[in-house]
Amino acid sequence: HMNNLLFFVACISFLLNGCKCFQPMPVDPTPNIGSQHQKASQPIRRVAILPMESHLEENDFAQRLRASIVKSLRTSGAFEVIDIQPHELGPCKTTVIRNGNYDERQLNWLMKNHSVDAVMFSRLNHARTVAPQSCTAICHIVDGREAFIIATVEGAWDLSDQGDLTRFQKFISLSSTNFVHSDLAKESPQVMAEFVGKEIAMEIF
Numbered sequence: 001h002m003n004n005l006l007f008f009v010a011c012i013s014f015l016l017n018g019c020k021c022f023q024p025m026p027v028d029p030t031p032n033i034g035s036q037h038q039k040a041s042q043p044i045r046r047v048a049i050l051p052m053e054s055h056l057e058e059n060d061f062a063q064r065l066r067a068s069i070v071k072s073l074r075t076s077g078a079f080e081v082i083d084i085q086p087h088e089l090g091p092c093k094t095t096v097i098r099n100g101n102y103d104e105r106q107l108n109w110l111m112k113n114h115s116v117d118a119v120m121f122s123r124l125n126h127a128r129t130v131a132p133q134s135c136t137a138i139c140h141i142v143d144g145r146e147a148f149i150i151a152t153v154e155g156a157w158d159l160s161d162q163g164d165l166t167r168f169q170k171f172i173s174l175s176s177t178n179f180v181h182s183d184l185a186k187e188s189p190q191v192m193a194e195f196v197g198k199e200i201a202m203e204i205f
Contacts, residue, residue: 032164033155035203040118040143040150046080047141048116049073050094054124061189062124065137068197069122078205082114096123096138100149107144118143118150129189134158139200153203157196159186171195 049070054062073081090113092106102121110119122139134157141151159165165186172185175194185191 032157032161033153033199033203035151035153037151038149040146042117042145044079044117044141044143044150046082046114046116047073047118047120048082048084048110048114049120050084050089050092050122051086052122052124052137053094053096054127058124058127061127061129061135061193064190064193065124065135065197066122068194069139069200071194072198072201073204076201076205079118082116084110084114088114094121096121096140100140102142102147102149104147107142107147111144117145129192131187132158132160133186133189133192134160135192135196137196137200139204141204151204153200155196155200155203157192157199159192167199168192168195171198 049066052062052066070081070083073079090109092110093103107119110116118141120139120141123137125136125138127135136154136156138154139152140149142148143150157164159168168186171194172191
């Protein structure tokens with residue numbers, strides 16, 4: 001009888017513990033996007049958005065994506081966005097530095113000439129503008145006063161991926177984009193850029 005009781009208790013314990021295996025795990029809605037933030041010692045009020053780096057053949061999409069980021073950041077109201085055009089760069093370069101060590105002389109020049117607290121560097125690493133569209137990009141916001149990165153966003157978007165496609169379709173349904181069907185939107189580089197730019201901006205702030 002004791003053996004039967006122990007067996008019964010073991011079965012109940014297994015069933016109770018086993019139930020945990022069937023509980024749904026929380027799913028990250030944007031698994032292909034990563035971001036890191038470091039609090040600035042002083043408030044960030046004005047940010048200069050530099051031209052986006054890209055391969056020459058992908059420059060058109062890079063400009064669309066950058067414009068979308070600028071638009072989304074301005075809509076957020078997190079800080080004032082200063083849209084820096086190529087002719088306003090002076091001696092400065094737009095290179096994304098992965099080790100985080102930016103040239104203080106360039107940052108000082110940008111701060112002095114554009115009255116900003118921080119600077120955003122960005123690069124479009126890849127873009128496929130035919131269906132299924134995809135792209136990868138990285139953005140750094142650097143505190144010009146202390147020359148260190150306060151925000152990094154890096155991600156990959158691929159409309160052949162079901163998770164990315166689901167978010168894209170939700171974006172279309174909530175936006176004012178005049179497309180009768182989401183399949184038409186999936187073929188538009190402009191809509192893709194607006195979608196990706198909004199997601200990057202959301203990660204930044």
